Amino acid sequence: MLKKVLYIVLICLFPFAAISQTPVTLHECRKEALTNNTKVRTSLLQVQRAAAAKKEATTAYFPAIDGNANAIFIPDLEELRQFGIDKDNLQLYQAQLSAQQPIYAGGKIRLANQMAGKGVQMAEKASEKQQADIILETDEAYWQLFSMQEQQKVVTRFTEALDSLEEQLRASYDLGIVPKSELLKVTVRKNEAEMTALEVNNAVRLLQMNLAHIIGRPVDEELLVTTNPDANQKNNLLPDASEISGGIISRPEISILENQVQIKNLEKKVTRADYLPQLGAQVSYGYLEAPGIASGSWNLNAVAQLSVPIFHWQEKKHKMQQAEINEQMAILELGNTRELISLEISQSRLKLEEGQKKIQLANKSKEEASETLSEVEISYNAGLNTITDLLNARVAHQRSEASLVKACTDYEVLKTKWLKAIGQLNAGQQIQDDDEKF
Structure with missing residues (x-):
């Protein structure tokens, strides 16, 4: 009677455990991250601060009354x-x-207003870059959690298969058909699978906390990711190498550095204005x-x-030299960043191609592992293979499933990195694209 009561209690508890997890899509996580993430909110406040500084600079055109x-x-x-x-x-x-x-005032008021305007543009581009960084960080956390949750399912199926096999061998051992060593092989493998399951469960919990932190939810909320990776890789065309030049122009880092060069040029003019007559x-x-x-x-x-x-004992000359050097340094930094971004885009493209090939190979490996497992099971039941062969086949099949999941989720992250590399991972475009998908 007691066993029956415990069984009923366990049956009732399991559904509630599943319901306690909160399903979330990638689209929802992106929107919440862009709304709630502290880094994004800070970047938006920096834009407001730059706009306030521009308004402050404008007041210099008007008389000061005291x-x-x-x-x-x-x-x-x-x-x-x-x-x-x-x-x-x-x-x-x-x-x-x-x-x-x-x-x-030698044009200093006009130049100060121009610099303040450049400051607003730089803050806006910095905010755009921060939003792209958060989208990428969200995608990485989301697909890592998806991959680990799928690993959790694979390990669970593998453990259940070992439980069934252990029961069969135990019955055969009790009848004296198989030696105890065969049963112990399965038991040892089962203990290893349970240890792996424990590690995977802990990893899932940590990844849930990480994703919740990024999107601004309580870290104790258990999230269940529901968006599946795009399995039809044939529809994912590889990027054209000609997009590299366009990607460099679209990157917010380039716009920020271009504005920095212009600000250094304006600072040089302000230095010159300090030595003009003031009326x-x-x-x-x-x-x-x-x-x-x-x-x-x-x-x-x-x-x-x-x-x-x-x-002024050539003070103007020395200050002008410093201003010109600062401008040259900004120009050099801009050129170096262009080269680094071009390299980043090329690397992202190669990684994306590699990701597609890995999915194709993982699919092929899974098909071969499934076919091998099916043949080994038939041979084992016919007495032509040992229990070791069967266990090895099951482990190979488990690894092939895990490899396919990882290849698909890695590819999703690589796509996001590619979009970020070519400057197409802006918040508005991504949310619009996600709305069209969902």
């Missing part, structure tokens, strides 16, 4: 009597409203009163100031 007021009291000021003022202390009240306007004007309207000395009155003042650099 107001101030002072009240001064100086007791026991005997010096006032020297000027014929019969007072022992001095009281002074002042209020002023002033407006300052740069008239000519500004100020208009103020204020109130001044000194009780007992002068009655209060309002006054309007206008001031123009011209500053002309004359001699």
